[in-house]
Amino acid sequence: MITKMKKLTFLVYHKEYEAFLERIRELGVVHIVEKQWGEMDDGLQQFMQKRSLYKNMLQAMYNLAEKQPEETVYAGQSADGLVQKYDDLQLQLQDLNQKLPQLNKDIAQMEVWGDFDWDSVNKLKEAGWHIQFYMCHERDYNEAWTEEYNAIPVQERGGYINFVTVTPGAVELGLEPLRLPALSLSELMARKTEMEAQIVATQDALSAFCKANYRTLEQYSIQLEGDIDLLKVKLNSEEKAEGAVVLLEGWIPVDNETEVKDFLDNSGVYYEIRNARKEDNAPIKLRNNAFTRMYEVLTKMYGMPDYAEFDPTPILAPFFSLFFAFCMGDAGYGLVLIALGFFLKKKLSKSLRGMMNLVITLGIFTAVIGAVLGTFFGVSLFDLEIPADLKQFMIVGKVGDTSYDKQMLLALLIGVVHICIAMTVKAVGQTVRFGFKESLSAWGWLLLVVGFVCTGGLSFFKVISEDVSTWAFIVIGGISAIGIYLLNNIHRNVFVNVGAGLWDTYNMATGLMGDILSYIRLYALGLAGGMLGGVFNQLAFMVNDAAGPALGWLFCGLILVFGHTLNIAMSCLSAFVHPLRLTFVEYFKNSGYEGKGETYKPFTVVKKQIN
Incomplete structure (x- = not known):
């Protein structure tokens, strides 16, 4: 359901405005009304650009830190200094990675001619002997060049001949002489080894930098979020009485009305509070029980309801669970989801544990509906020797x-x-x-x-x-x-x-x-998953019969594990997407749901998410 809101309007003396905003932010329950007074402020625009930079940089640093950054925050580091150091390391690494392909190309070119000393070639040139390197097609090579120009074939490959001429002066063969790298093959190989070592060292330095400074930049990013929120509030304020007072509007949940009133009474500011009207664009704060709350993420994916609309989550929750279970259609797969949910709940971060509660719930629905549909890991329960009292509950x-x-x-x-x-x-x-x-x-x-x-x-x-x-x-x-x-x-x-x-x-x-x-897809997907599970079962036991008792059970087990794992993964994907479509298209269209509401976001101190 949607939490009832109160419209809050207050006037603050301009000299007390800054301090008043800080106290409002510490209170953390007032949703400030955003108004468009014109173009975005230059300061806010710079903050927004910097926030985007920090966000992208933090994401890259987290991966470069192998998802294990240090927890230390270094107060002496400046945000601009961290960004500059990070950019320098990235540019250095990028420069080395760009030079390495050209070096490999030079090495491949010199490998044809072998490892020789360019100093010797230059000395022969000073003595009057010119050495030139050529490559031509086999049909264009003239055997007479051997006698006339001391042409020496070095390598024949792919229908082409690489050869060198040694003459007292420069010659013209009608071919363009090759321009080889100025370094010998051994020098190029040594430079490659050095460059690869530099790349590894730079990567290690970048990774160490990210591990050591991730939390520091994260802290600066959190502070920047607070600065952005504060600046937005200031920009959404309206000066009255020639700037003597500042008007600000906001929304508060009904549950926090007493708390806010006590705060404003003690602050000595003038304020008015009234109930939200249907025509008001009041922000939306959902309030549901523990079961329904897990499905609010699906409602938010489509869009929050308008204040005058109904919260679709209480109806979405049971039907989405039913649709998901129907698409999975296998009681055994439901048990796997339950076990997987409990296992990952202990391994994942705190922010993701709530999603595991949803996985467990969907697993319970799948196990129950799968039993009703009579399928357990691709096996038809109705065909097994089970009590008739249980079979009467199966829909087959x-x-x-x-x-x-x-x-x-x-x-x-x-x-x-x-x-x-x-x-x-x-x-x-x-x-x-x-x-x-x-x-x-x-x-x-x-x-x-x-x-x-x-x-x-x-x-x-x-x-x-x-x-x-x-x-x-x-x-x-x-x-x-x-x-x-x-x-x-x-x-x-x-x-x-x-x-x-x-x-x-x-x-x-x-x-x-x-x-x-469109709802036939529920039946079709469940049927397809059950049939595919049955195929893997048949294939596994056919291999078992053919391979003998020893290897047979081994291959049988591997096929069953691989097959049903693959089937569960594909079934979960279908069981999520198609029920979501039935909800977003068929249900929302026929219910007139628009999902254009604004999410309740109180002006508060930005805090770090604890993993």
Whole structure:
């Protein structure tokens, strides 16, 4: 649910404003209203750029520190000095890495000619003998060059000949002489060894620098966040009475009203507090129980609700868990998720342990739903020798003598219920926000869809007779048509309403059926995962029978472990993405949820996240 908010407005004497802001920040419960007074302040823009620099640099430093930075913070280091030192080491490493490929290229070129001394070549040149290096295609090589120019082939490779000429003067063969590196092969190899050692040393120096100074830069980044928040608050303040007083607006949760009032009374400032209105763009603070709270991260992925909307998390939580379990469809995989959640909960940082509670919860749902669907590590539980009392709880096989699969119909039934709940939320939400008269169309569609579904279900199970169901359809359709076609907007002409109702009918007829059919993916994904698990089981035991008792069990175990691990990984990915799609598309669309609310972010002292 959404926490109720209070609008807070206060006037502060300009000379006391700085001290007052510091006390407000220490209080840590006031969400300051951000206003646009024009272009971003130059100081704030510089702070934002520096924050981006620190963020990217910290991420790189954390990886270079092998994710194990020292905990010491060095007060004597300046932030600019740390950034400069880091950039110098990176530039030095980048320069060495750029020179190494060229050096390797020179070495590859000189390896053709071997290790010779350039001083000897230069001495021969001073004595009147010119030595030139060439490379040409085999068909272009002239054997006469051997006698005329003392041409000596050095290497033949890939259809090309490398050769050298030794003549009393410079010659022209119609070929361009090669320009070789000025260093010998041994000198180049020595320089490469030295450069590789420099690269290793620079990398070690960079890693040591990151380990030693990560926490220091992190502390500067935290201080910068506080400076940014403070500057934003100042920029969102409005001077009144020719600058004598400063006006500031904010929001506080109802739970903190007494605390804030006591603080403001002691501060001696003028203030006003009122309840948030529907039209106010009040920030959103979610308040849910322990189970629902785990799923708030999914709501935040789409967008926080508007203050006048409903919090979708209480409905999202059970349905997402059900969808996830249906897509996994295997009780054994659910037990693996539970064990994995408890194991990682002890290994991961504190900030990630909450996610493991979600993994454990999803594992519990998967284990229960997987047992109902009759699958355990790809094995059909219904085909095993288990008590009949347990089998009666399993949903497997076909419906009677028909060709309809029970699990497929169950997936469609879940979709119908999910969309009906979404339409109910939409009707109630529009009534709360705009009034009953402005939401007659939503109520009409809700009555039509839910009424037809309930009537059809009662008629199918012979609870009511055909005559009763026929009259029920007529009455429900007639009442719904009034809201859909005649009163969908009481401020418009009735003929315009009829046209708008026909357009809504087309959209509902095409969209609603597609939305319901989308829930077949729950059945399809669960079926695919179960079939793939069964294939790995068959393959493993086929290998066991073929390889004999000793190696057979070894290979059988390896195939089972690898196969089911791979299947769990793929199933988890599908079981997360597709339920999320059913929630974000089918449910949110039919419930009218927009998710454009602003998250409650109190002006407070920025603190380091403890891992």
